[in-house]
Amino acid sequence: MPVTEFRRHPNHRTRSIELVDMQSGGDVSRIVTRGVGHLPGGSVLEQMRYLQQHGDGFRRWLLNEPYGDPYMSVDLIVPPDHPQAQAGYIIMEAMGYPLYSGSNTICTAAAILENGVVPLEEGDQTLVLESPAGLAWVTAHNRDGRVQSVTTRSEPAFVCEQNMKVNVPGWGGVRFDLVWSGAYFALVDAESLGFALMPGETGRMAEFGLALVEAARPLVTDQHPELGGVGPLPFAHFMGPLEPVEGGFRSRSATYVHPGVICRSPTGTGTSARMALMYENGQLRKGETLETVSPKGSAFLGRLLGEAAVSHYRAVNTDITGRAWTLARSEVLLDLDDPLVDVSDLEGVLDSGPAA
Template sequence: MSWTSSRCPPGHRMRSIELVDMQSGGDVSRIVTRGVGHLPGGSVLEQMRYIQNYGDGFRRWLLNEPYGDPFMSIDLIVPPGNPRAQAGYIIMEAMGYPLYSGSNTICTATAILENGIVPMEEGEQQLVLESPAGLAHITAHNRGGRVESITTRSEPAFVADRNLKATVPDYGTVPFTLVWSGAYFAMVDAAALGFRLVAEEMPALARFGQAFVEAARPAVTQEHPDLGPVGPLPFAHFMGPLEPTATGYRSPSATYVHPGVICRSPTGTGTTARLALMHDCGQIQEGQTLETVSPRGSSFLGTLLGEATVGGFRAVNSEITGRAWTLAHSEIHLDLDDPLVDSSDLAGILGAGD
C-alpha cells in the first residue's frame, strides 16, 4: 500500500488531492485517497488529533462552498497504527471529528476494496480498518469486482446517562438519554415531540435539532472513560415507534448532526446507539435485528451481538450492514492564494509534492 502526497512541484502554490465520492443510504462520503502528506502520530486517533489541532482548514476546505457541502463527510485514508489493520481512516464532518461512523465506514471500506488499495477477493472477504475509536471489523460480500454489502463491527456502545433534560425554546422540557456509539448521542422520542420522521419534516427536524443540542450540551459530559476528551455533544437521534419483524424490529429514525444537518441515511452509529438503549431497557436480545429507516426511506440493518464493558459501563457489541455506491472519481485542485479558502494551515497538511 502506498501513502503518497501531492504531485505539485516543490514551492508551487497549487495543491491537488484525489477523491472517490461514495454514498451509503444517501449520505455522501468523500474518500481522500491521495494528496495529504505524513501526519504525526502512531495511532489513527493521534493522527486525527494532529489534523484537528493543526490542519482543520483541510476539513473546512472540502466541506464548505465552493469546494464542498456541509451535508457531506470526508474520510481521509491514513496509515494504520495497529498492525492488525490494513488501513486507517479519519472521519471529518460539519460537527468536527467523530471517532467512528457507520455510513463513513461502509463507504470507506467499499472504496478501499473497489479501488485496489486493499486487493479485493471474490465472495466473502474480511477487512480490518483502524478508526480513531479503534478497530472496525468488516465483512465484505464481493461479486464481479463490486462490493455488494458491508457489515461493520466497531467498538462497544453503552448507555452513559439517563433521565437528562433540556429546556428547548417552543418545546419546553425535553427528556433524553445519553448513549455512546462512536460519539455521544442524545436519544429523543420523536413521537412525543409530534414528529413522524418523514422527508417533509426534515427542515423542522433540523431547526429543532439545533435548538435542542445547544440546550442539551451543558448537561452532557465531554469525556469518554477510555478515549478521554471527545468534545461537546454533536448528535441527536430521533427514535420512531418499533414495529416487529421476523428477526427483530423496524423503526423510522433520523439523526441530527450539529450544526443544522439531518442525515439522509439512518446512520450506523445512530442505529448502534438505539440497539444499546433497547438492550439496556430489555427490549431486544442477542441475535435480534433492528432495521432503521431514514426520512428519505433508506435503511441500515443492525444486529445485536452480545454484552461487553467499557470503563465500568455495561455495553453491547453490534454490527451494521449496508451498501455503498460510487458517485465520482475526481482530482480537486487548490490554489493556496484562493481568497475563498482559509489556507493558513493547509500548506503543511497538503505538502509540496514530496
C-alpha cells in the first residue's frame, strides 16, 4: 500500500485518505486504510523513523483540531518487512510515535480483518502484524463476520529500575518504577498519592502525570538495549490496589499519555508493564492474569505467559485481550491551502513522490 502519494482530486491542492475509526476500551484509533503510499525504509521501525523525521505533519494533521483531537491515535497500515507478518502498522499519538500499543493493536487487527485487508475467517484466526517494536502475535476470535475479541502478544516487557525517586513540583518526593513495555513507563502507587482512579480525578491525574514525566525525564534512559533511541519518557501509569480474583488479580489503573490526557482505556502496554513489575516482585506467576479497569470502567485482561530476556534484563511475555468496535468509515479531505493546517513537512512528504 503506497504511503507518500495521496490520491489526487481534480483540484491538485486537495488530498484525501480513507479512515476506519475504531475504539477499544474507549480509546479511539483512526486506521488509515487507503490514500498513502510507499515510505522509504525496510522494517516498519525504519518506515516509522522516516515518517517521524520527514513527514510528522501527517500525524499532527489527523490528531489536532479541526480534524482530530489529542485523545485519538492514528494507525497507518504499511507493508511489512518481516516474512511472517501479514501487515505492518505505524502508531501515532499526540505524544509522538510509540513503538507498540495494546489498544491500537486491538483496533488495527480488527480493522484489518473486518475491512478485508486480510480476509476474515470464522472462529479463531491467527494474524501476525509488524509494529515498530517487532512482531505482534494476534489471535482474533471471530463470529458471524465480526471480530468478537482480540488477544495480542507483543515483544517482552522488563523492569529497568525500581524504587527511583524524583522531586515533583507541588507533590514532593515521589517514588516510581521504570518499566519498558513498548515504551518506558513510570509506574506509581495511586493510593499513596491520594488517587482512587475514579472519573472525577482524571484532570488532577493528568496534571500530576505531566509533572512527574517532566521531572523524571532527566533521570531515566532514552535508550532501549536492542532498539536504540526511543525518545524521552512518555508515560506514567497509576497502579491501584490489587484485588484477588480467580486465576489472578483485578486492579483499577490509569495511564497518563499527553498533557491533559488520561487514557480512556486501561492501556494494554500499561497492563503489561504492571505484570512485568508484579512478576519481578514475586506477585504474579506464569499463567496468572491481571484485569485492569480504567477510570471510565473499561477493562483489559492481561495474562503472564512466561519468562523471557531482553539483553541483560529478565523480561516477561504477556498477552492482552480486549475488543474493538467500529465507529465510522470515512474519507478525510485536506486542502493544502487550509490556514489551520501546518503543511510544511506534510507537503514535503506528499511532493517527494513514491520511492524507487
